[in-house]
Amino acid sequence: MRTITWIFLVIIIITSVSESLGAAEVHAFRVGKIVTMDGADRIINNAVVIVTDGKITALGRARDVQIPPGATIIEKPQLWLVPGMVECHNHTGGSSSDLHDYVYLTNPGLRTLEAIVPDGVEMERARAGGVTTVLTIPGSGNNMSGFGTILKTAGTGSVEEAVLKAPGSLKIAQAGNPERYFYGVGRSFMNFNTRQTLRKAMDYHKARTAWEQGERADEPPKDLHWEEFRALFRRETVASVHTQMYQVLMTTVKMVAGEFGIRTVLDHSTFDAWKVARLINEDQSIYTINGPRQLHYDRTQRRLMGNAARWWQGGVRQLGINTDSPVVPQEELFYQAAMACYYGWTPYEALKGVTRIPAEALMMDHRLGSITVGLDADFCLWTGDPIDPRSSCEMTVIDGQVTYDANGKRVF
């Protein structure tokens, strides 16, 4: 009996040591086409991507890339390899009432991180639709609903493993929904209240910074209301601003990006917001992530306008697409891009608008959004053009692991 125990112990020790000393996990994906979405906009036909321990370590034409010995080869010569899509504006990944905890008109201390459920059917559908990263933010029924969380949709492991960045963004809603707050507020009070809240946060940040740098002797008390804002004012994270209609958008640019110097992502930016494209172009750190509305009926011109196309025509290049899931289901992010194209945008730019652009907008482009050496191995294998509803996502890889395979069970 005792000898058996010893033998087991020895085996366990040997295997664990050999695992830690053993070769890295290497996968080679041989595919028909890579749409890299990198800075050079490369598209590589008949290509190979090498993934080592969850990171992309090499890519190129099949004849140029040496597949390391011992690598697991995934042979899909008919499929396209496309970066995993990044959803900038998501309200799933936790129970709705927990994520959208509207107590006050501004709720500066809240974080969706407390309510994240990293697996579940919504995440499975996201993977099946080619979405590998989502920013889960609280909703817009109030002016400031708290901080969002950037997480991957792999659906495995703990919250800590799923979360990529927290706080991922501050959610601010300027107008066009917070009016529903039970008292019924208008833009005069909403703008005062949002500005006042941001001013208090700024004062706190300045006081703490002064103390940290030895400019004042007494330590200002720590306050959870304002602590997360410090990353925002250091421009290490962004504000996701629910803003739509051109007048409201002008307020956002003036107040959030201008007065407070916050890196701003214009979520929604719908209705006729594209009319002020020129203002956006004056601040190159602003990203415009359009959605869920892809269409605007201009009654004065009697024309159906595509929001994304009109932003593009106005010269805005940092332009992406969102779903506002569950307003449009998460797995249909590609279809939002297709809609943008029906109403006048172009497919390549629209695909960039759901991969690299939202990754840049969330300041995560050093990890996500393109097929580049050193980035996370987050990508999907498609039967063709990813934004064509006839194509399907056959396989989803997150951090080098196959997290969805349509061959087993097709979800979408």
Added chain:
Amino acid sequence: MISNFKSFLVMLAVILLVTDIPFTGGTSVQLAGVAEAQDPPRRRRRGRRPQPPPPTPEPLAKEEPLDEPEGEYLAIEGATIHTITGPVIRGGTVLSKDGKIVSIGVDIAVPDDAQKIDASGHHLYPGLVAFRSNGLVGSGEAEKSQDPFALGTVTGLAAGITSTWNGSRVSKLIRGQVTDLTLRRQSFISISYRSGNPGKKKELREALEKVQEHLRKMEQHALEKQKDPDAAAPDDKWIRGPYAIARSLLLAEKVAISRVSTIFDLREICQLARRFGFKMIIEGAEEAWIEPGLLARCGASVVLTPRSRRDRDESRGAAGGSSIENARILHESGVPFSIMPASKGIALWGLAGRDLSHLPLEAAFAVRGGLPEDVAVESITIEPARMLGVADRVGSIEVGKDADFIIMDGDLLSYMSHVRWAIIDGKVQYDKMEEGLLDHIRPPGEDDPPAPDDHWPRRLGDPL
């Protein structure tokens, strides 16, 4: 005391509004499970309605003698013609006369005075048929409900839809008039037979049983009458309301329509349809893929929404929930179906791609689940036409059928394709470049057209 009485009245009103308690005190028996779809009972005609002639498919004529020069001709030349029920003809011509197709082919004679549309580089399809809709055409009598200037009609045409069922009629999307729109009067018997409401199920089953028994007595009576001309006929005065509806189902005068989602409810309603031998159309059928032979056996047609989402019910069997492969699996089992988006109208408030504006793309989602593309196109053309009983007039490009076409600037199922022209009864009803709604998006010959000059704010020195 008064306030108590007031609150009592309010409570009573709420109870009456919220619940379905019949408070008029009449003795009429209302079968909640049975109601005639869309058709108010007062207008119901007595007796059988005239049935349309059965569809007579004519052979694809290459040449049609043109010995009658008079008549209004329209020739669409150079398009790739997707006939749906026949071959695809590249660079062909479709000639129509007085609103009917007279010839289809590559080298056909076209009268000199014919109106001609050069559609080279374009794809020609039959006008799409939306199985049902709201807001594209009037829902009641055309003269009373049709808005000849409705934006919904224009946006419907821009989406490629030329015929649809709404209310009691299958209508064409013809603008500027309220007459001659109706393809056919059509109403279905809307039934509810779901596990959520066993009371309704029982009522419907009993009505069918009772009327079936009566019909047997009638047959017996017919035999007796041959021997004894004075034999008393069974009483049929009670066959009114829901019983009359049950009779029209049992006599196959009408088709039942029902929204059914779960495999459990599908099994139950199929059993009912087979027992009483009535025809039915199932809307939804999200879990039909689990047992596809089921719907094939009971002869049901289906209206599918490929993208509809339904979670698996954990408390029932292993398989469940919606599947993107539903359309393919039903097709492989021989179940006829038409495809509809989740929303039956056209909304211009911004959420694009989920309503009839993008009917072809809903069919494209079925292709994602493995449905062949030609079947996907059939499911928005000829198949809904068959289900609505108008396949003798619309739904495919055939000689003798109505000249209802759409001419697309690309493949119908592509997300970049727009309708360039929509033609009904040989007349152009929609021209993208004339209409203005979408003319600024990829106009012919211009890949990068100038934007409408409406970007604000204007700055000092900007040209006005």
